[in-house]
Amino acid sequence: MGITTAWSISAHDDLFIAELAPRCLPLIEAERNEPLARDRWARWTAEGMPAQPSEDVLDLVRGGEHVQRMYDGLPGGDPFSMLDDVWGQEDIGDRIFLSVRSKDWAVWSFFHAVGPDRAALIPGWCGNFLLTSAEVRDTLPEVERALTFGPVDRAVAERRDWLEYPDGEESVLDGPLRLWRLAAQRGLGLCGVSVVIW
Template identity: 30%
Template sequence: MGSTGVWTVGAVPDQEAATLPEEFVHLVTDRDFQRPDGYADTLAWWSRDCDGERLFTRDEQDPTVLLPTAAGRRFADFVHDANPETAATEAMRDASLALMVGNGSDGLSSVVARKASPIAALYYGLGASVAGLLPGWFGDFLLTADGVCAALPHAERALRLDGERRAEVLERIAEWMTGMGDDPDFVAGDLLDAPLRVLRYAADAGLGVVAFTRWY
């Protein structure tokens, strides 16, 4: 796994959002659909909120240090394998980035985290049932303008949080970034606010939206 995870969410022209898959379908192979052994079991485990297993524990020598448990590593690996890098996905991601140029801050978001997956942190923070309201598959999605309008109300329910609920989710995101990654100063609110801002911008402008994770 790379050392820096970047989750990009950006608005793209509606017509291009509709035709992007067709441009790169010729790069798809049967191997692109293969999953690691036990993937379905882990998906079911996650859908049950990891059966209540703790994903982090305190270091016995230094209680201020969070360490991932076997369950935490299992979930991290699961999310990393959810959207593998293939010739087709990499070509689509490159093309999508080129289409996002010029959107400005409202139409583009890139959340960066050292040694940790931003989307894993978000899903851990929200929990399985709420994270299921988000479009796509563990942070990767391609929506036309109509798709954005359909997805936005569900994204609002998942991400527009306040009070104790927001504080709880932000605390869990920070826990992931501290225990799994190396970024205690990570701005957890960016994972809630930034993608919602892009989706709202795209809905108002009649644009599509593409999202994906890359490792550097």
């Protein structure tokens, strides 16, 4: 049986980010602090730019049970829903990048395309983060360093990104930087989540 995964980055005002913080930040930190996850990250970053997609990165982006709760449901009867309360906001408009993949992981392709040095500049953990508007502004220079490519580097990254994009769909090389810039310009925070949706 296959899986379908989603990686989203969405921009929200600081009031909404503050509502998400107690729900999301502990789960992201729990993933980051797993000893096996830290070991996999260290092995991958020590490899440099591997020719083949790293299984360590695949294991990282599959994540554990912590971040997945943001989609499956939080404990204690919390009615929060990533699908309805975050992705499904009526006025979301251009404030979201969403990559839904069947039998694949958008974050895995993204990390393989940009490599460990650039990936290390992205805040949070393996595509998961929650940032206030001030944190977005503070991190924008590093994210621009990570995701701005000269012609040769862009061609290499595009070859390493194995995902196919129907007309009009943003690539993993474009959507994250667009959202960072948009959020910084509009004074918004960002929520990034990578989960299995079925």
